[in-house]
Amino acid sequence: MTVSVTLFVLAVISISFILLGIGVFTTPVVLEAVRKHANQRRLWAVTWSDVRIPVPYRPFPKDLRPGVTGQVERTTLMLRDPATWRDLQWLLIDMTVGAVVAFLGAALMIYPVEGLVLAAGLWRVFRDDPYWYGFVPVDSQATAFAALALGIVLFHVGLWASRPLLRLHFSLARTVLAPTRDEELAQRVERLTETRHEAVDTAAAELRRIERDLHDGAQARLVAMGMNLGTIEALIEKDPAQAKKLLAMARESSAEALTELRDLSGASTRRSSPSVVSATRSRRWRCGCRSPPR
Template sequence: MTTATTRSLAYLAAGILAGAAGFAWTVAALLAVGLLAVTQLGGPAFLGAAWVTRRLAAVERRRVGWVLGRPLDEPYEPAAPGTVRERVAQVARQPATWRDLVWLVVSFPLGLASGVAGLVVTAVLLGAVAAPAWLWAVPNDRAPWPLRPLLTTTPGRFALTALGLLLLPVGAALVLWLARAVAAAANALLAPGSHLRLVREAARLAETRSRVVDAQAAELRRIERDLHDGAQARIVAAGMTLALAARKLRADGGAVLPDVDLARRQLDDALAELRRLVRGIHPPILTDRGLHAALAALAADSPLAVHLQGDPAGRYPAAVESAAYFVVAEGLANAGKHAEASECTIVLARTTGALEVTLTDDGRGGADPTGGGLDGLRRRVEALDGRMTLTSPPGGPTVLHAELPCES
């Protein structure tokens, strides 16, 4: 109780000076920025004034910690590099910039009133408690009757001490209440608002989702590698062993040769199926040589005449390359199976912060954008904060377009 009261009293006392300093700075800054706003120095003056205002607000957030037990978090959004005009716009758009300014104006009358009240109450109570030590030196001959016995007699001074001790808890409660009221006002203006909390929560969710997507992509690459280096290698070895056995049986004229040939065909079918499975999980060429090479291999296997445009050396994040690959794979499959297309064009375009994939076929159109395969692709693209659109009027052409955020 004593520690909390002492901190609250220090907060109220410091608020008188802090409020006066903040108000003086606010007036000076507004005048300076207002006069320089019509010149080339307006932008730098605004940024400089905002920097100083934020430093003063930071001091206030630390001071609030004396009462609340912890400093307030900073409410500012990260600043992006840019020109002076762009930085001025960034700072001016943030509500915290103007809330800081409002607090520096409000804190002067609020701090003055609460600080004076807290100090007067404390001084009166402590003076009453210590009355026998000092009151004898102060002449009180003209004090009104109810106070004269208390101020001019020794028993009355000790009675003041007793009264002061009885009222100390009341004074401490008043000081705590004043400090908490001012701290609550500071918290309302200086703490992060709901907008910034939503921005930070969205950034945190985007970061965690990115980690999940990367972990999923790494897991798919591990499965592909295990299948390629494990099961597929063993099937190839078994096929080679059966081929050698078949060669020996032909030389010996064994009767089990048809069974060996059947086993070889079954192994070949299993190997082909396993390779299709591996390509469906994560094509090895996508990891080794990149998206352009993987799409070129996909186009070579397609029955359509496929034209691929884009940067052959371009590399993108693994999750982005995987999503783009399967968008194109599904688009080519649909064009060949359902659209009766004969020709298809794939365009890879790197824009600012995004990879755009456009697949256009000359089929009969009329594709359903809510189909199962396309809906799965849309969810895969949207998991990366991307967008996918399908335009397929009757008669064609069908255009499948995906935009995938790509910061690296």
């Protein structure tokens, strides 16, 4: 609770100082601390109560500029991210309602210790003026044992209620921190767009590679073979022996060109089969666009 209060106050002050220029430098630092605090709570939620809270923060662009301009861009991007404002709402709820829920679970486990101490003899301090332990007025050893019995009951209630209260605490955090369905859909569309751009870039690079390999290899051999065939036509009657040599060279060139075409086709097929298809399916599955790959 103390951390949430501190971060909330710092965030409000830092955002307020943006107009003065100071907040441009402090806001990203404070909001990063808020995100780390929220991510730590997400980790506790899934570890202790199996409550999964998505991490909806928008990634920063890779070409973010350095210096003051970059700080302004970073601050603007963080303030435009809806997850930032959900984090601040969560801080406000965590230090109020969330703190009450957490304190209730802790109190049910700690309060019975007081009943044990009273039964051990501390009740004598309150002999003249009864001390109320819950609804039990403790002014004798008998009432001290009654307080102990009540403490044992409360302890067992605390053991029983601690897990539901903890889950309630994290479920409350998920209600605020988790993105809405519209935001999830927008993120999926954005990821799908990025995946599509990657696929288009990969396909374009592959086409350029094929074009380059054809130009440098098979195409050059086919051109040379065509020139040899033209020479053979001119020499077939005048110099049959030379024409025969050129014909053999043309045959070798055609075989080499065919081999290069097969190698090129095989390499292209390997690049676009199982691994690439599986990766594409996995990306689409993570985006929620289709069922997971089998």
